Amino acid sequence: MKERLLTGDRVTGKLHLGHYVGSLKNRVELQDSYDSFFMLADVHALTTHYKQPETLKAHVNQVTLDYLSVGIDPEQSTIFIQSLIPEIAELTAYFSMFVTVNSLKHNPTIKAEASEKGYSDLYYGFLGYPISQTADIAFCKATVVPVGEDQLPHMEQSRKIMRRFNQLYAPVFNEPKAIVGDCARLIGLDGDSKMSKSKGNTIDLDSTKQEVYDQIKKAKTDPARIRRSDPGHPDICPIYTYHNVFRKEESGSIYEGCQKGMLGCVECKAMIAASINTLLEPMHERRDTYLQRSNYTKEIVQAGTERAQLIAKETMEEVREALMINYF
Ligand code: ATP
Ligand code: MG
Secondary structure, eight states: OOOEEEEEEESSSOOBHHHIIIIIHHHHHHTTTSEEEEEEEHHHHHHHHTTOGGGHHHHHHHHHHHHHHHTOOTTTSEEEEGGGOHHHHHHHHHHHTTOOHHHHHTOHHHHHHHHHTTOSSOOHHHHTHHHHHHHHHHHTTOOEEEEOGGGHHHHHHHHHHHHHHHHHTOOOOOOOEEEEOSSSSOOOTTSOSSOOGGGTOOOBTTOOHHHHHHHHHHSOOOTTOOSTTSOOOGGGOHHHHHHHHHSGGGHHHHHHHHHTTOSOHHHHHHHHHHHHHHHHHHHHHHHHHHHTSTTHHHHHHHHHHHHHHHHHHHHHHHHHHHTTOOOO
């Protein structure tokens, strides 16, 4: 029996390069070794997008296509919709009984995202995100969770919640471990510390060649470098970070050329745009193939959701027994 892997994405927009290097690449590499579950997180999307429910359906379809385009194989992996597994909401309720508000408020990712969004008061669902994420992992008893760096505090909290459940009631859950990708946090085109769907600073996986060139052209670079001959500071340049991630073998010479004022930003940007386009090309080909099969994404998500529903029912039997609420 293969161990189970679970991870997911909020259906708040298209997936981007940050997702690829932070988590998607790992998922594709691990899908042969683990029984993999990929969750289209529509409930998590509502924690911040509760006023835009009309966006969810299109994004479910979009993210599914993004999954397929990077090489997630729907024949061996399970792609499912979070809200169609009511046991996740049920587990969230049971876990909520023994998680304190302070432990949630002190979660560094919750803190950072709340301050970015300018929340003066916290929405209950937003604050409870780490509990709901624990339920996502728990319903299918996943032991491995590929995520980006922003999810590590949540993962730590998930392990604690499961440990506590096991101590309080019965040993139902295995503590899951996080697996972080090659680049735990890819910087945004605007120089923000995280490329993120909601910040509009992304290169999306379905971007055309021209879009990639245009976006890279507009991206922030070292602000101190005005003339080509000025010595650059690659350490603070987002474009250099991309070289380090996407053209790692040649990044040493880029560093030197930039620092010595021998390599201009225009040329440096053209090189990275070309490498990103090479990376995206096979993704576009796969996407086109899947797009030609009408209704295909819907069918695989439906089948995946049905499979996840069966597993959720099995886990809930154990949970109800542990909580002594298996009445009949
Ligand atoms: P949103 O802005 O709507 O929260 P997001 O871009 O943060 O969107 P999520 O759906 O919240 O995307 O994250 C999905 C997964 O991708 C998580 O595991 C997260 O850690 C990872 N991830 C997202 N952005 C990056 C990034 N820039 N670098 C590395 N990993 C990332
Ligand atoms: Mg996020």
